[in-house]
Amino acid sequence: QQYAEAMMAVTSMNLLREHTTPETLSIMDDLICCPGKDKIGRGHMLLIRVPSVQLAMLAKERLQDVRDKLGLQYRFEVLLGNPAMELTVSKHFVTRMKVWRGCEQEEWVPHTYQDLEGLPCIVILTGKDPLGESFPRSMKYCDLRLIDSSYLTRTTLEQEI
Numbered sequence: 001q002q003y004a005e006a007m008m009a010v011t012s013m014n015l016l017r018e019h020t021t022p023e024t025l026s027i028m029d030d031l032i033c034c035p036g037k038d039k040i041g042r043g044h045m046l047l048i049r050v051p052s053v054q055l056a057m058l059a060k061e062r063l064q065d066v067r068d069k070l071g072l073q074y075r076f077e078v079l080l081g082n083p084a085m086e087l088t089v090s091k092h093f094v095t096r097m098k099v100w101r102g103c104e105q106e107e108w109v110p111h112t113y114q115d116l117e118g119l120p121c122i123v124i125l126t127g128k129d130p131l132g133e134s135f136p137r138s139m140k141y142c143d144l145r146l147i148d149s150s151y152l153t154r155t156t157l158e159q160e161i
Helices: 002-011 014-019 022-037 053-069 091-101 154-160
Strands: 045-049 077-081 121-125 139-143
Touching (some): 002 053
Parallel strands (some): 045 139, 077 121
16 A cells, blocks of 8 residues: 555655655555656566555556556556466566567567566565575565564575565
8 A cells, every 4th residue: 555655645645745754655666757758768667565456456457547547558567476486577568588688589578576576666576585595686676574573584585675
């Protein structure tokens, strides 16, 4: 909900700024504005860790709905990252990534998180333990607030990061 409110506050509804943390506002401002500042539309990745698959799917739907209603569907992508599923990226973003890579293969689609390098996106990562995942250099933010901190030790937190 904070990200949806921050998205609205950054784009059109200043009154919502008081209901969102300054950090979340800054993250959303960067995610929305950065692709417009870059000549070819590259941006940063925000990773939100949501262990529950059902909550992750709900978060993805709500963020996409708010993004689309604000007319930002071509500015950044919202993805569900689940070890049991392949990444599904909108066609216009795949086309943009092909141009960035100079890729001429018609059937190319991103398969790994590293393939998302430069794509302005929110990745909602779900599942119990996402061990061994590698992320692109463009991942600038990682939100672990929805993880149950009662079971975290230093080692498990380091593995999450």
